[in-house]
Amino acid sequence: MIFAQASRLKTHLPTTTFPAVVSNYPATILAPLYQLEQSQWWSPQQILEKQFQQLGNVLSHAYNTIPFYKTRLENARIDPRQGITSEQWRKIPILVRRDFQGKEQQFLTSALPKGHGRVGEITTSGSTAEPIKIYTTELTQLFWNVFTLRDHYWHKRDFRKKLVSIRFFKGDQAQYPDGANMATWGNPVQLLHHTGPSCALDIKKTDVSDQLAWLSRQEPGYLLTYPSNALELAKLTLDRGLKFPSLQELRLIGEVVDQEVLDICAQAWNVPIVDVYSANEVGYIALQCPEHRNYHIQSENLYVEILHENGTPCAPGEVGKVVVSTLHNFAMPLIRYAIGDYAEVGEPCSCGRGLPVLDRILGRTRNMLVLPTGEKYWPILGLEELTKIAPIRQRQVVQRMLHDIEVRLTTERPLTRAEEDKLREMILSKLGYRFNLSFVYLDRIERSAGGKFEEFISKVTL
Ligand SMILES: [Zn+2]
Incomplete structure (x- = not known):
């Protein structure tokens, strides 16, 4: 059982450089993979029991080796060495980013269990301005690989086809016009399977038209990119009447997927569209x-709670904040960490898997509009409708202050006064409030570090 054994799991890793280590040991991947094949069919109750067993291990470890958690648990009158009940669990305060930002080292364990391998470190470059550092282990890297494979198996991917990705890369690898070409899909797939080739293109300096030209040269079997980029590629594919007969599936990562993305991409490519919900800090969430x-929810990796603002759990159909607890990161356990996203709880799935269900991922708090009444919601500002009014290529809406909205546009030509007026009316009606609205024209709206494109950003904190 993954849950109970994780803290003792021996990975037998040699002392070579960190992420490559796991790649040498297909057997260390196969064992947990086999367990995941079983655990996905467990009942929700069985899964929860195993999670609480493992949460007990994580909490004891955190209590014993990280003073921050010791104090936090003592204040909540919890002694995890006695085990933990769900009532006690809910008394543990929610952890937020600013609790450890800039003081990450205080969250690093003083005694990592030996079988977890060596400590590595990642910096989340995500969409927020201030990065955070997360300590990982070879064991968490192993879990990343295992869940990557689960995603491939669930969606029955044909590894002989070509995998093509257009996303953010650090440094200057994968630049247009060639991108980076690899003989295989890389790890972890190549450890267990013969694979076809893969290729990658860095999104940060390549405009959509060049991306599409590059994609047309690839014969893609699978295309992996961000939803906002897929939307732009799909529209251009339709405009130009291009066909990609080799394409089997569109894989989306990194951003919230809305209906417009699904509709236009389906129209352009007519293939299944598969999304994943993950975060640098904690790995695969769903x-x-x-x-x-x-x-x-990937319950073998994380304990995930969807909570109302008052801390009570959401029922199916309700939206709440996503709070995650890592089950296997013993270097820097994150316990009841509000990751900044919201999600809607779903009913149990008719596929028979006992893993809990999310119906929708709704995105980040900073992508919520704040009304002067104090209400908050995620605005939907479909590009499609705006382009019916004026020749707009990109748009980004920023709430600069409580009453002030800035609409950033890139357009094919300067807009007329009449077009601006129509746009203003449409945007204000969608936002549901008479904000002061100004237009700013740009040559290009850049993605944030990490490659994400945010359609709406609020700088208002209430
Ligand atoms: Zn299902």
Whole structure:
């Protein structure tokens, strides 16, 4: 059982450089993979019991080796060495980014269990301005690989086809016009399977038209990119009447997927669209069900709670904040960490898997509009409708202050006064409030570090 054994799991890793280590040991991947094949069919109750067993291990470890958690648990009158109940669990305060930002080292364990391998470190470059550092282990890297494979198996990917990705890369690898070409899909797939080739293109300096030209040269079997980029590629594919007969599936990562993305991409390519929900800090949070559009929480990796503002759990159909606890990161356990996203709880899935269900991922707090009444929601500002009014290529809406909205546009030509007026009316009606609205024209709207494109950003904190 993964849950109970994780803290003792021996990975027998040699002392070579960190992420490559796991690649040498297909057997260390196969064992947990086999366990995941079983655990996905457990009942929700069985899964929860195993999670609480493992949470007990994580909490004891955190209590014993990280003073921050010792104090936090003592204040909540919890002694995890006695085990933990769900009532006690809910008394543990929620952890937020600013609790450890800039003081990450205080969250590093003073005694990592030996079988977890060596400590590595990642910096989340995500969409927020201030990065955070996360300590990982060879064991968490192993789990990353295992869940990557689960996603491939669930969606029955044909590894002989070509995998093509257009995303953010650090440094200057994968630049246009050639991108980077690899003989295989890389790790972890190549450890267990013969694979076809893969290729990658860095999104940060390549405009959509060049991306499409590059993609046309690739004969893609699978295309992996961000939803906002897929939308732009799909529209251009339709405009130019291009066909990609080799394409089997569109894989989306990194951003919230809305209906417009699904509709236009389906129209352009007519292939299944599969999303994943993951975060640098904690790994895979939820994978899309192989049979339905909903998402299964990866309960073997994390304990995920969806909570109302008052801390009570959401029922199916309700939206709440996503709070995660890592089950296997003993270097820097994150316990009841509010990752900044919101999600809607789903009913149990008819596919038979006991893994809990999310119906929708709704995105980040900073992508919520704040109304002067104090209400907050995620605005939907479909590009499609705006382009019916004026020749707009990109748009980004920023709430600069409580009453002030800035609409950033890139356009094919300068807009007329009449077009601006129509746009203003449409945007204000969608936002549901008479904000002061100004237009700013740019040559290009850049993605944030990490490659994400945010359609709406609020700088207002209430
Ligand atoms: Zn399912």
